[in-house]
Amino acid sequence: xxxxxxxxxxxxxxxxLLVSNVHAIQTEPTPEIIxxxxxxxxxxxxxxHGVQGKGDGPAAFFGASYWAPRASDFxxxxxKFRSTASGKSHTDEDLFRIIxxxxxxxxxxxxxxxxxxxxxxxxxxxxxxxxxxxxxxxxLETFQIGTQNxxxxxxxxxxxxxxxxxxxxxxxxxxxxxxxxxxxxxQDLKDNLGMPIRPTDLDLTNPYSFKNGAAxxxxxxxxxxxxxGTPMPSYADAFAQHEDDAWHLVHYILSLSQGSGP
Amino acid sequence: MQKFPPMxxxxxxxxxxxxxxxxxVSPSFGDSxxxxxxxxxxxxxxxxxxQQLNVNKDHDICGLTVTVQPLIVDESTxxxxxxxxNVEGIESPTVERDSGVEDLTNKxxxxxxxxxxVRVGQILNLRNEDPMLHNTHIRMGKRTFVNVAQVVxxxxxxxxxxxxxxxxxxxxxxxFMQGYLIAFDHPFFAITDATGQFRIEGLPPGRWKASIWHxxxxxxQTEVTVPERGEVSVNVEYPTP
Numbered sequence: 001x002x003x004x005x006x007x008x009x010x011x012x013x014x015x016x017l018l019v020s021n022v023h024a025i026q027t028e029p030t031p032e033i034i035x036x037x038x039x040x041x042x043x044x045x046x047x048x049h050g051v052q053g054k055g056d057g058p059a060a061f062f063g064a065s066y067w068a069p070r071a072s073d074f075x076x077x078x079x080k081f082r083s084t085a086s087g088k089s090h091t092d093e094d095l096f097r098i099i100x101x102x103x104x105x106x107x108x109x110x111x112x113x114x115x116x117x118x119x120x121x122x123x124x125x126x127x128x129x130x131x132x133x134x135x136x137x138x139x140l141e142t143f144q145i146g147t148q149n150x151x152x153x154x155x156x157x158x159x160x161x162x163x164x165x166x167x168x169x170x171x172x173x174x175x176x177x178x179x180x181x182x183x184x185x186x187q188d189l190k191d192n193l194g195m196p197i198r199p200t201d202l203d204l205t206n207p208y209s210f211k212n213g214a215a216x217x218x219x220x221x222x223x224x225x226x227x228x229g230t231p232m233p234s235y236a237d238a239f240a241q242h243e244d245d246a247w248h249l250v251h252y253i254l255s256l257s258q259g260s261g262p
Numbered sequence: 263m264q265k266f267p268p269m270x271x272x273x274x275x276x277x278x279x280x281x282x283x284x285x286x287v288s289p290s291f292g293d294s295x296x297x298x299x300x301x302x303x304x305x306x307x308x309x310x311x312x313q314q315l316n317v318n319k320d321h322d323i324c325g326l327t328v329t330v331q332p333l334i335v336d337e338s339t340x341x342x343x344x345x346x347x348n349v350e351g352i353e354s355p356t357v358e359r360d361s362g363v364e365d366l367t368n369k370x371x372x373x374x375x376x377x378x379x380v381r382v383g384q385i386l387n388l389r390n391e392d393p394m395l396h397n398t399h400i401r402m403g404k405r406t407f408v409n410v411a412q413v414v415x416x417x418x419x420x421x422x423x424x425x426x427x428x429x430x431x432x433x434x435x436x437x438f439m440q441g442y443l444i445a446f447d448h449p450f451f452a453i454t455d456a457t458g459q460f461r462i463e464g465l466p467p468g469r470w471k472a473s474i475w476h477x478x479x480x481x482x483q484t485e486v487t488v489p490e491r492g493e494v495s496v497n498v499e500y501p502t503p
Binding site: 073076077078086087166167168171172183186187188189192226228229231232233234235236237238240 | 316318319394395397398399400401404405406407408409410411412413414416417419421434435437
């Protein structure tokens with residue numbers, strides 16, 4: 001137990017760092033910045049996201065074409081990994097964050113790039129959106145409440161376990177949070193492109209595979225915003241005025257990985 | 263401008279503008295501005311058998327199968343329920359329909375209403391009256407309007423309708439649940455009641471395009487001539503296939 005708590009603290013610290021990184025200053029997109037972003041995009045992103053950002057780069061025609069998820073279609077202008085309410089568009093920081101961190105198993109992180117370059121590519125990606133989704137949204141208010149103040153205790157994990165079943169996370173993620181849903185086939189979960197969701201996509205016991213980040217703050221974000229384009233719904237309204245329960249649940253999910261975390 | 267999804271267009275529909283009762287009243291009399299279209303949509307054909315869909319989980323609440331019958335025809339009048347009428351292309355609305363609230367409720371493992379009509383600017387209140395989780399997932403093409411968890415005894419979830427369009431309403435937990443939501447950026451639309459009747463008020467005079475949509479009977483397009491003042495009756499008979 002002690003060891004596990006230690007590992008959780010490390011995750012929390014890393015999470016904090018990532019968040020502060022994201023709040024870097026952003027430059028106004030001038031034509032030069034967008035041109036620079038395009039050069040970077042053409043060099044490093046086209047292979048997966050395609051020339052027009054439709055998610056139809058050559059990579060889509062290899063293994064990736066038959067399994068969800070495909071590289072995101074930027075022309076839709078809606079993002080899975082966001083800080084905003086379900087159905088809303090994104091903040092520029094959201095794009096910056098995912099480009100920096102990548103998507104484990106699907107997209108490499110570009111953390112090695114100078115920050116400026118990452119912002120330039122953000123500016124370019126936004127030009128690929130349909131016109132009605134170019135504006136910058138505000139993050140959900142719960143993110144402004146600040147960092148969590150629910151201590152990580154055995155009681156908190158137990159309360160989180162109860163929330164897991166009360167809010168029926170098991171309906172999709174299974175009793176053991178490994179995607180172990182009886183009659184999984186009949187469930188027929190699909191993403192927006194009609195591609196099947198596999199039980200491994202639903203495994204919450206392996207933080208290495210968490211696309212939206214495995215830090216406590218990241219998981220809190222996933223619960224609040226949901227993952228647009230997939231069945232994962234936003235629980236922001238369910239947790240409204242009970243944000244503590246969300247942190248208990250985050251503790252429970254982290255406890256499932258039994259110290260196998262990043 | 264709202265467009266119905268591509269679907270077979272029926273050219274043989276019988277559309278009877280049966281009576282034009284244009285009555286002229288002095289403006290000082292009227293609180294109502296513009297004219298009114300009233301009418302009924304009917305169908306005399308045979309009704310296809312209802313669909314039986316298997317329920318994949320929560321049998322205690324949803325049952326083992328659900329019955330879906332999108333074509334509901336009133337026996338005595340032959341009026342068709344849940345037909346959506348849209349009068350298109352009117353530039354400056356003469357009336358503001360109150361920008362009120364519409365409900366979309368998960369009840370008995372179905373969406374109520376199954377076919378909903380809303381106006382941009384209205385609030386859609388998402389509710390769950392079932393004793394278990396639903397996730398209301400509303401999409402317009404590739405864009406998501408909302409995907410929210412509706413937990414047991416959860417508070418209602420209000421969402422502002424911001425864009426016109428044809429939306430599909432689903433619950434990923436219960437894949438057999440299907441509904442539609444159609445949002446308009448003008449007030450000149452209606453949905454038929456249990457006897458197939460509808461009423462659209464406040465129309466400015468002119469010759470307007472109208473489209474009439476039913477989930478399985480299809481789309482009919484026609485034109486209506488609206489007088490300066492008064493009531494036009496438009497009755498539409500869907501052709502039997």
